[in-house]
Amino acid sequence: MKELPKINQLKNLRAIINHGGVRLAALAAGQTQPAMTRSINELERILGTRLLVRGESGVILTKTGKAFEARMNFILNELERAVDEVKQIEQVSYGEVAFGCSHFPAFDTIPGLINAFKDQYKEARITVIEGQFSELASALRMGKLDFFIGNTLDLSSREFISEHLVTLEFCVMGRKDHPLKNCSSLSELHGAKWFLPAVTAGYYINIEGLIFPCGNIDEAAVIYGDSLSIGRKLVLEHDYLFAGPKCMMTESSYQELVDVIPIREQLPDGHYSLAYRKSHILTPIAEKLIQVIRSTYNDLFPAQS
Template sequence: MSVPTLPNLRHLRALSLTARHSSVNRAAAEICLSQPAVTQAITKLEAELGTFLFERTSSGMFVSDFGTIIINRVDRALEILGKAIVAASGGSPDSPPRDPLRHITTAQLRALMAFKDCGSFESAANALSISLLSMQRTVAALERVVGAKLLLRSGRVLLPSAAGEILARGAKLAAREIEVGTEELENLRGYKTGRIVIGSMPLARVDLVPHAVTSLLRSFPDISVRITEGPYASLIAALRSGDSDMVVGALRNTETYKDIEERLLFDDALSVVVRSAHPLCRYESLSLADTIGYPWVVPPTGTPTRDIFHKAFRSRALMEPKRLVEVSSSVSLRAFLVESDRIAFVSRRQLHYEEHQGLVKVLPIDLPEAHRPIGVMLRRDWKPSAAQSDLLTLLNAPKGAADSHSQVISPVAVRRTRTGTSLAQG
């Protein structure tokens, strides 16, 4: 497993302070290093990035255009880390210590990130190519500096504590900021490279995300795009830690994450769908009551579509169908629909190809309340790169969003903010 790369923290702080004061000497005094050490740190970073970050003059060090890009990201990374350290140590964000980063090392943060991702000291040590003893000592040293237990034993297993989760997440977000900064430097040089990771729920990965990504790659042909799938909770966890850049799909109605904002793309209507040879296809007029005697295939409990399923029957004072098969996979849902007489609430966008091929049909049942908001979920303080911004714009105008079964409501309107855990996708 690859552990996120995070440059030497002292070097990053030396860079940031030199930019702030336009002086190596003042930066050195503030960070408690010698002037040659700060100069060497900046020179090393410039060599790694392949560009000069400052214009050296007799009156001081002045940030270049390339330097402005990376220093903005470095400052964001250091701010994220500082807040995470304060939160992990149980301190108050309103009165943080003077220099929370002073005694933290990159090696310590990488050890914690590796443990969080790998799940054990042994696997984390292998990922970092260090000894098990060194791994254990490094994490123990970080705990002493932070003043909090970062790992707790649960039975025979060690798990990150709440403080460990906070600090590991902050370290990964900081590492991602630096990575995006290097991508922006490449873009300024004329190389449209980088990577975007998109967490996608069932509807979004049928056409919404593929159409937007295909359009993006016309402008950024060399960018790396990865689309990940999984339960809602795991997709949001990846977003919060910087492992993904956005999540696209059905928005939730609960406020469970303070650091996540939801942006509405469009409102998607759900239909009652069956296979084309289903007995109910013989009728030109139907109500929801006519479906009760048939088996259904439904998404997991707690998903927006499952909630709509229950409300539709209850609001009409109807007994809910009893013979249910619960699936979390779009592939399984399609299989049950096409190969049996089961019925489903589903978006026609999600079964566009099956409907076009005549495999499924939409029953003539009027359900005006059966719709769900589709949107994109982002980290609240996220600053997107140029490619990420373009992708958001493309998601705002999804192909077919204004067709007969999907009504566009508002271009990227902020829906709500949330904190906590949630349930599966749907």
């Protein structure tokens, strides 16, 4: 059997990558600099190749090092999850769960849901990353995220399991008394300012294709982002339009601030799902949170369950 790297060698390499140099990595890890260097030298001997070289602003990965880093991070993430799962079996309220969430669930159901979950499992550590599936899929593949909740139009069924949660009607919205509030077609919105999620594929790419069927030839102002706070400012204070679920208007806070632009074109429905990697074994605490999510959506949208 080939000699394999030791876990501490992998963790030391990750520390050097994260800190940009051996000295800072050694300080963070509570090791001496020579010990850290010996660890990396031994790792390179086992692999038979250089992983790091010195650059102008510190150490940088070689081409081989970059390829090794991706696999190494996957291994360390999975091992850390495995250790965490063993602890959770012994103490069910303990553990970590990290998941991705697109804008509407982040605005609507998830804050209250995870607050109640945290009250029940006080020792659980919950991390939520907001964004679209196309931008968070790589983190899901690497095991950095346990699951994703949101619009999963671009999901590959070969890699992921997808559980349908809800289908929502979408519309164009702007602030109350927006200058374009009475427009009845997308053609009348040419030249409008738009705030759209920063995506490279999926549902919002289709939305953008409807807004600009010939491309943005008029160079209308479009700002891309995943920040609700920035989006809110742009919409309410700078007259940007956005596309979102029509049911947002059932919230009293939004009724006072936002109007639906009554265009006759129908935007494609948003299909929201719970997605996780087929080959990824969920930890007990992640399973419990998923059960709460399923139950919550079944209660909120019984007709679709």
